[in-house]
Structure formats: structure tokens, C-alpha cells
Amino acid sequence: MEVRYSPDKEGFKKFTTDELRKSFLIDSLFVKNQVPMVYSDVDRSITGSAVPVGKTLKLTAS
Numbered sequence: 041m042e043v044r045y046s047p048d049k050e051g052f053k054k055f056t057t058d059e060l061r062k063s064f065l066i067d068s069l070f071v072k073n074q075v076p077m078v079y080s081d082v083d084r085s086i087t088g089s090a091v092p093v094g095k096t097l098k099l100t101a102s
Contacts, residue, residue: 041077041078041079042076042077042078042079043078043079043081044063044078044080044081044082046063046081064082066078066087069087069088069089070089070091071089071091072091072093073093073097074090074091075088075090075098075099
């Protein structure tokens with residue numbers, strides 16, 4: 041699981057578009073035969089997906 045920590049609230053006001061995308065965009069969410077997950081401390085949430093292609097996927101704890 042990828043863990044993302046929020047940038048400080050004053051610093052992110054000066055971010056460029058690329059910096060904002062790097063901090064907040066989850067662009068590797070839908071990967072075949074994997075269950076990628078991202079934890080964000082901004083919302084205290086876990087976002088994930090499962091894309092089974094030809095096999096059963098297992099959700100395991102670590």
C-alpha cells in the first residue's frame with residue numbers, strides 16, 4: 041500500500057500543476073491482476089481497486 045502524506049497547508053498554495061498532480065492524483069489505480077491501494081492522510085481514507093483478468097485476486101493484509 042502506498043502512503044501519501046499531505047503537503048503543508050501554506051506550501052501547497054504555491055504548487056504548480058505538476059506538483060499538485062504528483063501530490064493528489066492517483067494515476068496507477070487500475071492495474072491488471074493487482075490490487076493497488078493508496079492511503080491518504082488528508083481524508084484518512086484508503087482508495088483501491090481490483091482488476092482481475094483471467095485469475096482470482098486475493099486481498100491480503102500485511
